[in-house]
Amino acid sequence: xxxxxxxxxxxxxxxxxxxxxxxxxxxxxxxxxxxxxxxxxxxxxxxxxxxxxxxxxxxxxxxxxxxxxxxxxxxxxxxxxxxxxxxxxxxxxxxxxxxxxxxxxxxxxxxxxxxxxxxxxxxxxxxxxxxxxxxxxxxxxxxxxxxxxxxxxxxxxxxxxxxxxxxxxxxxxxxxxxxxxxxxxxxxxxxxxxxxxxxxxxxxxxxxxxxxxxxxxxxxxxxxxxxxxxxxxxxxxxxxxxxxxxxxxxxxxxxxxxxxxxxxxxxxxxxxxxxxxxxxxxxxxxxxxxxxxxxxxxxxxxxxxxxxxxxxxxxxxxxxxxxxxxxxxxxxxxxxxxxxxxxxxxxxxxxxxxxxxxxxxxxxxxxxxxxxxxxxxxxxxxxxxxxxxxxxxxxxxxxxxxxxxxxxxxxxxxxxxxxxxxxxxxxxxxxxxxxxxxxxxxxxxxxxxxxxxxxxxxxxxxxxxxxxxxxxxxxxxxxxxxxxxxxxxxxxxxxxxxxxxxxxxxxxxxxxxxxxxxxxxxxxxxxxxxxxxxxxxxxxxxxxxxxxxxxxxxx
Numbered sequence: 024x025x026x027x028x029x030x031x032x033x034x035x036x037x038x039x040x041x042x043x044x045x046x047x048x049x050x051x052x053x054x055x056x057x058x059x060x061x062x063x064x065x066x067x068x069x070x071x072x073x074x075x076x077x078x079x080x081x082x083x084x085x086x087x088x089x090x091x092x093x094x095x096x097x098x099x100x101x102x103x104x105x106x107x108x109x110x111x112x113x114x115x116x117x118x119x120x121x122x123x124x125x126x127x128x129x130x131x132x133x134x135x136x137x138x139x140x141x142x143x144x145x146x147x148x149x150x151x152x153x154x155x156x157x158x159x160x161x162x163x164x165x166x167x168x169x170x171x172x173x174x175x176x177x178x179x180x181x182x183x184x185x186x187x188x189x190x191x192x193x194x195x196x197x198x199x200x201x202x203x204x205x206x207x208x209x210x211x212x213x214x215x216x217x218x219x220x221x222x223x224x225x226x227x228x229x230x231x232x233x234x235x236x237x238x239x240x241x242x243x244x245x246x247x248x249x250x251x252x253x254x255x256x257x258x259x260x261x262x263x264x265x266x267x268x269x270x271x272x273x274x275x276x277x278x279x280x281x282x283x284x285x286x287x288x289x290x291x292x293x294x295x296x297x298x299x300x301x302x303x304x305x306x307x308x309x310x311x312x313x314x315x316x317x318x319x320x321x322x323x324x325x326x327x328x329x330x331x332x333x334x335x336x337x338x339x340x341x342x343x344x345x346x347x348x349x350x351x352x353x354x355x356x357x358x359x360x361x362x363x364x365x366x367x368x369x370x371x372x373x374x375x376x377x378x379x380x381x382x383x384x385x386x387x388x389x390x391x392x393x394x395x396x397x398x399x400x401x402x403x404x405x406x407x408x409x410x411x412x413x414x415x416x417x418x419x420x421x422x423x424x425x426x427x428x429x430x431x432x433x434x435x436x437x438x439x440x441x442x443x444x445x446x447x448x449x450x451x452x453x454x455x456x457x458x459x460x461x462x463x464x465x466x467x468x469x470x471x472x473x474x475x476x477x478x479x480x481x482x483x484x485x486x487x488x489x490x491x492x493x494x495x496x497x498x499x500x501x502x503x504x505x506x507x508x509x510x511x512x513x514x515x516x517x518x519x520x521x522x523x524x525x526x527x528x529x530x531x532x533x534x535x536x537x538x539x540x541x542x543x544x545x546x547x548x549x550x551x552x553x554x555x556x557x558x559x560x561x562x563x564x565x566x567x568x569x570x571x572x573x574x575x576x577x578x
Contacts, residue, residue, distance in 0.1 A: 056145030116316030122154035165324035168567035178370035209326035216537030239297035333527035358485035371455035372525040379442035386432030465489035
């Protein structure tokens with residue numbers, strides 16, 4: 024093992040992956056008590072210590088057997104440092120009670136007493152160690168098991184399997200537990216900025232009240248509610264504190280502040296204080312804090328080990344970002360799946376681009392949209408610009424088919440739309456392997472990009488400025504530039520272009536984030552996902568179903 028081994032290996036690998044070692048006897052009374060407590064936990068009916076559930080009994084047994092069951096937290100300074108570390112987890116949106124903090128604080132005074140028994144000291148030591156391991160796990164992998172949360176989720180951190188028992192000993196005995204644990208957290212600016220915003224909102228939580236509703240206010244209006252709106256926007260950071268000559272005037276600086284507020288909440292930035300904007304301002308601050316906690320945990324799941332260059336689709340924000348390093352270098356608006364045809368969350372790699380694509384109607388859309396209309400009038404198929412093709416590729420007259428005989432979208436015909444400006448996929452699609460038949464594509468429905476909420480598709484992601492995205496993904500200016508792409512489009516022939524270097528793509532769901540300018544953004548939970556994540560975030564501790572480590576050992 025080299026000196027460059029990541030810190031997360033120092034705290035995690037042994038306790039979750041090391042081979043079993045037999046217990047060794049010792050004359051140390053605390054060590055004897057630790058061995059007895061851990062042996063008792065191996066019995067099916069014993070699951071708690073002082074009422075706290077022990078979730079990692081086998082891992083604890085392995086850890087202590089490596090050190091002949093000697094106490095790991097032998098000084099008050101070490102214990103105090105760990106308690107401080109655990110308490111700091113609240114700043115990451117976690118619940119310190121998950122790591123036994125209330126009980127550990129009670130035990131701290133008891134074990135310091137002269138008459139503290141070996142058993143009490145042993146129990147305290149075990150709880151301290153499990154608290155550390157629980158916290159290290161959550162910081163490294165996220166608390167919510169994303170795979171159990173969403174069966175479509177196909178990415179999650181898997182660490183190399185390495186035995187670094189001695190380095191864990193060094194981490195504990197060094198006294199630098201706080202720094203070692205802090206090193207487990209994502210370092211991506213998105214995560215760091217959300218933590219800062221969480222602290223800011225919590226600091227003002229006790230002094231936050233609703234603003235008055237009423238008739239909408241246009242710029243230049245006078246209204247007795249204006250001072251309240253002005254005070255709120257100063258407090259939220261959207262308006263600089265400044266003296267005004269007319270307190271009740273909806274003046275230009277306040278209008279600009281409202282536009283800023285609207286933009287960062289995904290609303291049309293028209294500067295009008297209407298019902299929608301006021302309702303957004305009256306979302307309780309506790310709800311905003313919860314959104315940040317949820318999205319910090321999503322960050323712990325996905326913000327480790329990111330590729331250097333990749334695409335992110337934020338479904339909740341209806342946005343696509345091209346990321347290089349830690350910088351967003353290009354962004355555009357997207358349309359995503361309807362609430363009953365959700366765009367799935369997963370990771371893949373864009374491997375090729377198709378210019379002038381044809382569109383083959385998938386079974387789901389065929390069943391729900393095409394067949395009902397065709398049963399009423401077969402001409403509906405032709406009116407949609409579709410051709411009916413037999414198995415041999417020959418074209419079939421829609422009027423010659425009895426569409427009423429089909430009960431599902433699996434029929435002995437293919438319905439296809441030829442390339443062109445009215446094609447459902449527009450002029451280009453970007454393809455990446457996945458079992459959901461989802462991809463990025465252009466669309467003739469450009470006007471829908473002007474809507475605040477854009478859940479219109481059947482699961483695929485419709486991209487504004489899709490040809491520009493294709494150019495950036497191909498990343499070959501001599502061969503693929505605006506002029507050469509325009510020539511291909513004008514020719515009207517379908518053309519597949521394989522990428523020289525595949526582009527990673529992450530389809531994600533962020534309802535809160537802080538952008539590169541330090542501006543916090545919130546979005547509606549269009550898929551009603553946050554409540555489910557919040558419930559899992561506040562649920563009792565459990566290990567995820569997906570393996571934490573790769574099978575092959577690292578030399």
